[in-house]
Amino acid sequence: xxxxxxxxxxxxxxxxxxxxxxxxxxxxxxxxxxxxxxxxxxxxxxxxxxxxxxxxxxxxxxxxxxxxxxxxxxxxxxxxxxxxxxxxxxxxxxxxxxxxxxxxxxxxxxxxxx
Amino acid sequence: xxxxxxxxxxxxxxxxxxxxxxxxxxxxxxxxxxxxxxxxxxxxxxxxxxxxxxxxxxxxxxxxxxxxxxxxxxxxxxxxxxxxxxxxxxxxxxxxxxxxxxxxxxxxxxxxx
Numbered sequence: 001x002x003x004x005x006x007x008x009x010x011x012x013x014x015x016x017x018x019x020x021x022x023x024x025x026x027x028x029x030x031x032x033x034x035x036x037x038x039x040x041x042x043x044x045x046x047x048x049x050x051x052x053x054x055x056x057x058x059x060x061x062x063x064x065x066x067x068x069x070x071x072x073x074x075x076x077x078x079x080x081x082x083x084x085x086x087x088x089x090x091x092x093x094x095x096x097x098x099x100x101x102x103x104x105x106x107x108x109x110x111x112x113x114x
Numbered sequence: 115x116x117x118x119x120x121x122x123x124x125x126x127x128x129x130x131x132x133x134x135x136x137x138x139x140x141x142x143x144x145x146x147x148x149x150x151x152x153x154x155x156x157x158x159x160x161x162x163x164x165x166x167x168x169x170x171x172x173x174x175x176x177x178x179x180x181x182x183x184x185x186x187x188x189x190x191x192x193x194x195x196x197x198x199x200x201x202x203x204x205x206x207x208x209x210x211x212x213x214x215x216x217x218x219x220x221x222x223x224x225x226x227x
């Protein structure tokens with residue numbers, strides 16, 4: 001059965017800290033991996049990773065994929081209270097008829113204290 | 115603004131009542147999805163529609179039905195609500211080839227008492 005596992009499930013840090021969120025997956029015929037940030041409402045798209053070893057970066061956030069070891073990490077440097085959210089990892093498998101459905105992990109709840 | 119619009123935002127139902135959650139997107143996406151989100155469970159797929167006129171079951175379809183009315187609209191119906199269906203429901207749509215990730219609606223918080 002395809003699955004996505006995120007760790008840790010929750011994390012509390014102080015402003016200025018650097019955090020690393022983990023996502024491992026067991027998915028047949030992997031296509032791509034996506035990271036989302038969810039604050040109070042809908043998840044918002046952060047990154048999509050398809051190729052191994054290529055870092056995606058946006059401001060203080062960055063992410064990289066390792067297709068050999070089947071995991072991805074999301075790094076946040078110099079954290080701010082506005083980074084407090086649930087971070088979701090999702091994988092898109094590539095099998096016939098799935099139409100690219102996302103398989104989500106349970107998320108990591110990040111709390112950044114001032 | 116372009117995006118995915120869900121209605122209603124909040125709803126309280128009594129056990130056994132029925133209701134329909136509405137979803138519309140104006141991005142000309144072919145694929146649309148309904149997810150539910152429960153604490154500690156992440157997002158789980160209820161139903162999806164790859165294109166107008168087609169629907170398929172996801173991970174947790176029991177107790178739900180869907181209709182892809184046209185390319186823009188994808189509705190989720192609870193025929194006889196149960197307390198186990200208390201959840202936050204998200205509709206999403208996907209661009210062709212999944213280039214930019216899914217776009218989610220703002221969610222419907224449903225409580226069944």
